[in-house]
Amino acid sequence: MNKEEVIRALGQPAEEKDYALTYSRETKDCARYDGDACVEYKKESNVIFLHNGYSESFNYGTEEDCHAVSGEYRFLSLKIPSDFTQEVSAIQKAKSDIQVRHSAQQAAERQSEQERNANQKRLTELRAECAPFVNGSPEKIRDKTMSLPPKECREVLSWMRDAYLDALYDLQKQSQ
Numbered sequence: 001m002n003k004e005e006v007i008r009a010l011g012q013p014a015e016e017k018d019y020a021l022t023y024s025r026e027t028k029d030c031a032r033y034d035g036d037a038c039v040e041y042k043k044e045s046n047v048i049f050l051h052n053g054y055s056e057s058f059n060y061g062t063e064e065d066c067h068a069v070s071g072e073y074r075f076l077s078l079k080i081p082s083d084f085t086q087e088v089s090a091i092q093k094a095k096s097d098i099q100v101r102h103s104a105q106q107a108a109e110r111q112s113e114q115e116r117n118a119n120q121k122r123l124t125e126l127r128a129e130c131a132p133f134v135n136g137s138p139e140k141i142r143d144k145t146m147s148l149p150p151k152e153c154r155e156v157l158s159w160m161r162d163a164y165l166d167a168l169y170d171l172q173k174q175s176q
Helices: 003-010 084-133 138-142 151-155 163-175
Strands: 020-034 037-051 067-069 073-075
Touching: 003 020, 084 151, 138 163
Parallel strands: none
Antiparallel strands: 020 037, 067 073
16 A cells, blocks of 8 residues: 555554654543543554555565554554455445435335325224214114114224124125
């Protein structure tokens, strides 16, 4: 990787020289307290050495790792791909996959809401159709003081869930 690619991948370094890039970050360890409050945190530095404007490759078995030196040789806590454009295209593909899934989820939510609204409308219409039978009972139907409501009213009228009424509907169905 050249110097510009390293900077693009990791961000602006704290110190930039022709032969090295130094990255610093604050740790969670406190360096100085003022009473109980921490006023200064310890800093950790990582140096990426460059050779002719490119990051040096040390013989660690893989050439794609970015190595850092901070007192001794060790790995920087992230990997920088050797083919930056391939990494960017993989990220763009993942982003488009997420967008497709998000769009599909939104469409499913819209469809689910439309189904709920349609069911709510159907139940409202059914309640209006069955309103004259609200104060009914199986006894009133047996005594013939009330006509038999449409079978669909069973969904909204609990008194219609009766074995006697089931038998009446079965007889009505057979006679047709």
